[in-house]
Amino acid sequence: MDNNKLKELLEKVKSGDCGIDEALDSLKHMPAESLEFACVDHHRQLRTGFPEVVFGENKSAEQIGAIMEKMMAGTSVAMATRVDSAKAATVLARLPDLTYNVEARMLVGNLQNCAEGGRGTITVVAAGTSDIPVAEEALVTARCLGNEVAKLYDVGVAGIHRLFARREVLDRATVLIVVAGMEGALPSVIGGLVDKPVIAVPTSIGYGTGLGGIAALLGMLNSCSPGLAVVNIDNGFGAGCMAAAINRG
Numbered sequence: 001m002d003n004n005k006l007k008e009l010l011e012k013v014k015s016g017d018c019g020i021d022e023a024l025d026s027l028k029h030m031p032a033e034s035l036e037f038a039c040v041d042h043h044r045q046l047r048t049g050f051p052e053v054v055f056g057e058n059k060s061a062e063q064i065g066a067i068m069e070k071m072m073a074g075t076s077v078a079m080a081t082r083v084d085s086a087k088a089a090t091v092l093a094r095l096p097d098l099t100y101n102v103e104a105r106m107l108v109g110n111l112q113n114c115a116e117g118g119r120g121t122i123t124v125v126a127a128g129t130s131d132i133p134v135a136e137e138a139l140v141t142a143r144c145l146g147n148e149v150a151k152l153y154d155v156g157v158a159g160i161h162r163l164f165a166r167r168e169v170l171d172r173a174t175v176l177i178v179v180a181g182m183e184g185a186l187p188s189v190i191g192g193l194v195d196k197p198v199i200a201v202p203t204s205i206g207y208g209t210g211l212g213g214i215a216a217l218l219g220m221l222n223s224c225s226p227g228l229a230v231v232n233i234d235n236g237f238g239a240g241c242m243a244a245a246i247n248r249g
Contacts, residue, residue, distance in 0.1 A: 009023055010023075024046075033070055035066060035067065035070070037063055037066075038063065038066075038067050040052060040067055040070045040071065042070075042071075042074050042076075045076050049245070049248070050145065050241055050244075051071075051076035051077055051078070051079070052071060052076070053079045053080070053081060053237070054067050054068060054071075054079070054080035054081070054107075055080075055081055055082060056080045056081060056082045056083035056084075056087060056105075056107070057081075057082035060087075061086075061087040061088075061090035061091055062090075064080055064083060064087060064091050064107070065090065065091045065094045065095060067080075068080055068091065068095060068098065068107065068109065069094070069095060071109075071110075072095060072097065072098070072109050072110060074110075076110065076113055077108065077109070077110045077111060077113050077114050077144045077145070078098070078107075078108065078109040078110045079106060079107070079108050079109075079140075079141070079144055080106065080107040080108075081104075081105065081106050081137060081141075081237050082105055083100070083105055083106065083107050084105065085100075085102060088100040088105075088107055091107060092107075095109065097109055099111075101136065101140050103132055103133050103136040104133065104136035104137045104139070104140040104236075105133065105137065106136075106137060106140050106141075108140065108144055111144065114143075114144060114145070114146045115145075115146040116146040116147075117146055117248065118146060118147035118148060118174075118244065118247040118248065119174060119247055119248070120148070120173070120174025120175070120247060121147075121148045121149065121150050121172060121173050121174055122139075122142045122147045122148070122149050122150075122173070122174065122175045122176075122177065122240075122243045122244070122247055123149070123150045123151065123152060123169060123170065123172070123173035123175070123176050123177070124136075124138050124139045124142070124149065124150070124151045124152070124176075124177045124179065125151070125152045125153075125155060125170075125176060125177065125178045125179065125186070125190065126151070126152070126153040126154065126155075126179045126180075127154075127155070127156030127157070127178075127179065127180035127181065127182070127186040128154055128156050128180075128181065128182075128205065129153065129154050130181065130203075130205045131153075131179045131180060131181055131203045131205055132153055133236075134179050134201060134203045134234050134235075134236040135151065135153065135177070135179040135201075135236060136236070137236030137237050137240070138177045138179065138201065138236035138237070138239045138240040138243070139151055139177075139236075139240070140240070141236065141237050141239075141240025141241060141244075142177075142240040142243050142244050142247075145240065145241070145244040146244070147243070147244055147247055150169060150172070150173065152166055152169045152170075155186075156180060156182075156185075156186055157185045157186055157189060160189070163186075163189070163190075167193070170190065170193060170194050171194070173194070173196060174196060174246075174247055175196060175197050175199065175243045175246045175247050176190060176194065176196060176197070176198045176199065177198075177199045177201060177236075177239045177240070177243050178190050178198055178199070178200050178201065179201040179203060179236065179239075180200075180201070180202065180203065180216060180220075181202065181203035181204065181205030181206045181210065181213065181216050182205065182206045182207075182210060182215075182216060183206075183210075183215060183216060183219050184200070184202050184215065184216030184217065184219040184220045185219065187200035187220055187223060187225070187228055187230075188219075188220070188223040188224065188225045188228070189225075190225075191223060191225025191226070191227060191228040192225050195227075196227070197227055197229070197243075197246050198225070198227060198228045198229070199228075199229055199230075199231060199239045199242055199243055200220040200223070200228055200229065200230045200231070201230075201231055201234075201235060201236060201239045202216035202217040202219075202220055202230070202232075202233050202234075203216065203233065203234055204233055204234055212233070213233035213234065214233070216233070217230065217232075217233055229242070
């Protein structure tokens with residue numbers, strides 16, 4: 001944000017030449033901060049309720065670090081997804097106030113700025129242990145967006161009794177994120193048990209005919225359980241954001 005433009009706007013509010021609502025609307029559309037290789041949108045949270053987030057895959061550690069340095073100077077929680085451990089180590093050397101979640105492959109910072117206010121608990125369910133990285137991406141995202149979260153892992157349909165034994169965890173949730181690979185059946189099962197929104201996340205886990213998650217995706221899209229929505233393959237981040245939007249008070 002340009003300090004001179006912000007000062008000019010505040011002076012107009014002070015003098016009465018600009019109302020508070022008009023000023024807020026102007027702030028929503030302020031220019032982003034430009035780097036040589038990125039344009040950091042500091043005001044995304046004002047417009048959408050979600051902060052700017054770095055997609056770390058195919059970005060260098062230096063690029064991730066430079067972007068997150070700008071984000072850490074702001075007032076929103078800072079997140080970077082799909083960051084491998086080698087890149088994370090380089091970024092953490094530059095920005096030691098960040099923390100790294102190995103399973104989620106996420107760097108996060110400014111956690112003191114998480115805007116709490118969800119009306120209930122977002123529960124993340126993973127069919128198998130191999131699905132946990134995607135599930136953790138969803139869980140960390142939802143938590144960073146100010147939500148209370150819970151998790152229930154390795155309760156897939158190959159041993160459905162494991163899920164039924166933890167039914168009380170499902171019942172306490174306000175929104176459920178259900179992560180599954182292979183044939184992707186678990187979201188349909190849970191959708192038939194609960195009276196709350198279910199966000200299905202297909203993963204790329206599975207053997208050859210799973211086609212890198214396409215079989216699970218198609219199975220979820222063809223679910224006969226009502227109240228079930230589907231995000232893209234391995235998109236734990238998108239599921240976390242959708243659950244947070246649903247869970248807003």
